[in-house]
Amino acid sequence: MISAGAGFPEVSAGKPRRMSNADTRVTARRTLIVIGLVLATVFALAFVYATRRVLVWAVVAAFFAVALKPLVDRLQRLWVRRRALATLLVFLAAFVVVAVLATVILAPLLNELGRFAERAPDLLRDARAGRGPLGQLLERFGVRRYVSEHSEQLRTFGTRLRQPAVGVLRGVVETVAGLVTVIVLAYLMVLEAPRITGRVLAAAGDGQRERLRRVGREVSRTVTGYLTGNLVISVICGALTFVVLALTGVPFAAVIALLVAVADLIPLVGATLGAVIAAGAGFLHSPTAGVVVLVFFVVYQQVENHLLQPLILARAVRLNPLTVLVSVLLAAELAGLLGALLAIPAAGIVQTLLREYGPARLRPDPPAGPADPRRRPAGPAHQG
Template sequence: MQQRPVPYRTISATIGMVVLAALLLLLIYDIRRVLVWIVVALFFAVALYPVANFLERRYPRAPRSVATLLVFLGVFLVLAALAAVFAVPLAREATDLAGQLPQLIADARAGRGPVGGLLERTNALEWVQQNQARLSEYGRSLATPALGIAKAAATTVAAVVTIFVLAYLMVLEGPKAVDGALGLLGDSRRAERVRAVGHDCAKTVTGYLSGNLLISVICGVLTYVVLKVLGVPFAGLIALFVAIADLVPLVGATLGAVVAVAAGFLHSVTAGIVVLVFFVLYQQLENHLLQPLILSRTVKLNPLTVLLSILVAVELAGILGALLAIPVAGIIQTIARDVWDHRGGRLKPEPTVGEDRRSAEA
């Protein structure tokens, strides 16, 4: 049987699609930083969207722009209050550190104190003295890329401002965008189904963000109490770093624990051992009690799914992937569950939350 030749039109269309796909991938790679900002802003907008809707329903005479502005002003005031609460002790401890730094360096050079004793026992002080010229040259080379540091700082400020503005506009224009997208579906029953699934996805994101923040606050407070009781200096700075690091799943808590344990051993061997035991016990508490108790009420993911999603997301997108892995997995689970129900002929009559399909309105 003789095969018919492939039409030139089909070949041309295939080549064109391949070229367009390559150009699209190249465009995505070039604007990857902006796409990351959009994704982060979208997650913040999803978390704040229900609050703006509540204020709009509570005060129907006020326009949505006022409700959105009040929500973001409230967020700004909360962040400013937290910064003010931490600013005084952090400034005091940073000033103390700056005042003690020359004495700490002198003690380390003389082999005194915890740092000096450690350097003396490991012969690191002798190595530093032998390579002092090389280390000085390396230090001067580190001072040269000041322009790069300034550029990175400016990029960070621009990213924060851009994410804030994008999130504000997403919350403000959210109802119009949602209604316009649902209007393209035509069928009202299908639009209600999509709206219900979107409501479930938004609840997943909001629950994850609030739950993860609560877990980090608990970790930071407990770390501060332990370090303060043991008399470890700069307990506030270390606890704040531990709380921020704990926001990153899988590796954040370990990174914070390493810094806190190192600070404990620098203070005294007893303090280091106590801090190490505390973090070992706290990791078990967080992994087996806090996370299942808090996240299971919102995201409804089993531990194996959480671990696999984090590992895959870290490999694909690094730290940002680790931050977004659990809510994205929850969204995929919500959509897959709805598709399964739809294939079984059971459409959701109302928005629901979680595996037990509790009413979102209740």
């Protein structure tokens, strides 16, 4: 019979094994790493939230910089050798185009506003008396009776509207500052693009250099294709609006159609804003014209949202139409106006990255191109 103490270690049953000093240090190190990662994530999210306005400006500037960079590269390659001069000329040309469009739109509008201001007292007098087109319209919808019954409440509401004038002025100043910041950032991004690209390619090494060049070309093509497709859709909207307004006899049909085309460039709210402008002009001309314009925009918005945008933008960005529609809806729900603006190019960029770096089973099919004659078809060999 062997005793318990004959050369065997005595082990107490039911007692846990004590952790060694090495195990304690490993556990403490892992705990500190987890705490550090959590704190770093919290600080990063707080930083993004605190600087969200500047980050939005930077993202929008990068968006326009990627779109204008091919023009600057082509101008520098063909005509102007200095990068700074080529960038300045492209931005000046873009500014001239925007200024010409603004002049074409604003000059007739200011003229009409002046004429409206001269006729405003007479129109207001006729509206109060129920005379004229506006007075009859207000009488038909019961607006005059509502105003007379709630005149005190409307006067109080008008007084409250005058109070936040400082906030409106601050918003205008911030908008102008953001616009200037976006232009300056986009200019500097385009100007410094060759240096930034060269440093990134040098850091990547020979193995990844050609792949990064290919990804950069695809990203640039995606953004440029999105802008081109969006412009095509706006031109279609403006042309159809001009035809409808001209057929219904609404005055200044060309100016209103140009306003609608410019407003249609804005995602989500642009088409609705253009519809309000055109329908308002139609109702001021005649109730029949207003109804016709309103029906046209209801039908056209459905066609644009579910047919034109998926098809044209899918062809320009080389995305599946379903992907285009789902990307816009999800991004608009998550990030609002900015998300809708960047949804389609972001989806195209994700597709490019998946094609280059993703797993083989998740990579989308490459765009169809000419077949390689050196490549033999799969399948059994032809028996001669």
